[in-house]
Amino acid sequence: MAWKFNNESPIYLQIVDAIKMQIAQGTLKPGDQVPAVRELAVTAGVNPNTMQKALSELEREGVLYSQRTAGRFVAEQKTGGTSMREELSQKHIQAFVDSMRTLGYADGEIVTVLKGYLHEEGAHE
Structure with missing residues (x-):
């Protein structure tokens, strides 16, 4: 994925939107493992703390979930809600x-x- 950032909103929110876009497009599917924070940070050209903040926000929203020793994964979309x-x-x-x-x-x-x-x-x- 080509990461493009602008000055209109915080980078971590742009990362959140970019990952949500990958899910909406089907590039990332429920159950798929998300690359590690450092790997994503390097590919995006951002500080690992910024990437961590974005991934934590996605977890808070229920878009991703963590498994203690295995990493982060794309969560199933909630049924009955908006996609x-x-x-x-x-x-x-x-x-x-x-x-x-x-x-x-x-x-x-x-x-x-x-x-x-x-x-x-x-x-x-």
């Missing part, structure tokens, strides 16, 4: 809508702009 994919899509939609509202767009205008964009993208496929 990782739905959770991430809602987060991205909220950020998009907030940005558009900041630009002064009304909700109806946001829908029109998005439909126009999708229509243009479809024409290029």
